[in-house]
Amino acid sequence: MSDLTALDRIRELLDPALPEPSTGHGYLDLLGEERVDASPAQRLMRSGFLPRIYERVWRPALIGAMKGPLGPDTRQEVALVRGMLALGPADQVLDVACGPGNVTRALARDIDGGLVVGIDASAPMLARAVRDTRSGSVGYVRADAVDLPFRPASFDAVCCLAALYLFARPFDALAEMARVLRPGGRIAVMTTRRLPLAGPLNDVAGALSGVRMFGDHEVTDALARLGFSGVRHRVYGLTQFVSGRLT
């Protein structure tokens, strides 16, 4: 086990061209006052209230309803994602749009000597993540998922759950996830799925709310184009889980 703290170890992964991050809140902050995109859904994520109820109430209710009655519950979902990421104890793992760190902490249970990094744009979400995290293998960064602050090939595994649909440029974010993965690195994405038969209504609802609904081939095709092999796709209600390995 390294004597460095998780934040020290994350600093070593940052793009050296970036300005020095601030650390006053227990995470590395690369955004300061800067605001990334701000749709209604994004504004909700940055409220001080949501992080308090997110893990126990909001996520099980809302994401649970989207996954439908046959979908995995939160515990089964984490097990599914762990399987997709095939983590080893020494792996370096990135959780993109980690919110209050609910998945980040769960992934850290597989890690011994490695590192799990959660990134998110919301200061209130990260404050909660820092507050609720005890593991010395976990650290957090405030940054934009569409412009990841890490050197290329920094991570063995990357996941992005319940968030791709919020990003202004989701396919650029996927390209960033590929850039920071090592060859052979694994990815797991859970995102929305277009409501069958609703056609353009998906787009109208998405434009109004800021929640994009993805077609069944959009994410799989994007990963294949980015050089992932063994791309797998599972569908539960209005959600889809996509995984692959960077060649």
Ligand SMILES: C[S@@+](CC[C@H](N)C(=O)[O-])C[C@H]1O[C@@H](n2cnc3c(N)ncnc32)[C@H](O)[C@@H]1O
């Ligand atoms: C619904 S939460 C998901 C949290 C966690 N991944 C999970 O599965 O429960 C979505 C998160 O995405 C973050 N987010 C949205 N847009 C972002 C962006 N452009 N860059 C980084 N984080 C972003 C929000 O701040 C919020 O914390």
